Amino acid sequence: MLHFIYKISNFAPHRCDRCFKENIEKRFHRTVTKNNLVEPKDRVVAAVSGGSDSLTNLKLLADFSRYKDVEIVSLTIDEGIEGYRDGSIPIAENCSDRLNVRHVVISFSEVFGKTLDELAGISREGNGPDPCTLCGILRRSLLNQSARELDADKLAVGHNLDDETQTIMLNYVRGDIARLYRLGPKSFVEAEMDVFYI
Numbered sequence: 001m002l003h004f005i006y007k008i009s010n011f012a013p014h015r016c017d018r019c020f021k022e023n024i025e026k027r028f029h030r031t032v033t034k035n036n037l038v039e040p041k042d043r044v045v046a047a048v049s050g051g052s053d054s055l056t057n058l059k060l061l062a063d064f065s066r067y068k069d070v071e072i073v074s075l076t077i078d079e080g081i082e083g084y085r086d087g088s089i090p091i092a093e094n095c096s097d098r099l100n101v102r103h104v105v106i107s108f109s110e111v112f113g114k115t116l117d118e119l120a121g122i123s124r125e126g127n128g129p130d131p132c133t134l135c136g137i138l139r140r141s142l143l144n145q146s147a148r149e150l151d152a153d154k155l156a157v158g159h160n161l162d163d164e165t166q167t168i169m170l171n172y173v174r175g176d177i178a179r180l181y182r183l184g185p186k187s188f189v190e191a192e193m194d195v196f197y198i
Helices: 017-034 052-068 088-098 108-112 116-125 131-149 161-174 177-182
Strands: 005-007 014-016 043-047 071-078 102-107 154-156
Touching: 014 017, 017 052, 043 052, 043 131, 052 071, 052 088, 071 088, 071 108, 071 131, 088 102, 102 108, 102 131, 108 116, 108 131, 116 131, 131 154
Parallel strands: 043 071, 043 154, 071 102
Antiparallel strands: 005 014
């Protein structure tokens, strides 16, 4: 049997498979409990791309929900980039099924009437934003809108420490204090909505 050794950071000890998994679960439970991120009777929409961060988040939430009377719904956004989601949507569906979690796929084409590939072409013609900026704005907007339509109390995304660090640095460089202020374990999706982003 093959065993892996994981090192979380320069300050954490090396861990075997079992200890690494237990440590992640323990840290997840401690963070969720300490910050009241998920409460009994909540409906939590978990954004699931099909990558390791979002699938880990979904698994941890699904396990947590069994003890806390919480409903989890997984949500995948299909941007409509040719060949981009072909493999990840089936992975997200399969993982959701195995965890007995309802999985919803929302596409740019059904909501915006065009795929990201089409929108990027239009944006380039009119000197609009680059495709990555356009995708980030529209995907986040669609996650927020879909969470409200699914009657979510919380929207959970699987960001890792590198993602958070990058966000902090970009907002710092831009001088965007308002966005820096919103960072943390829990914030409103939109001020007028009663949905939290965790």
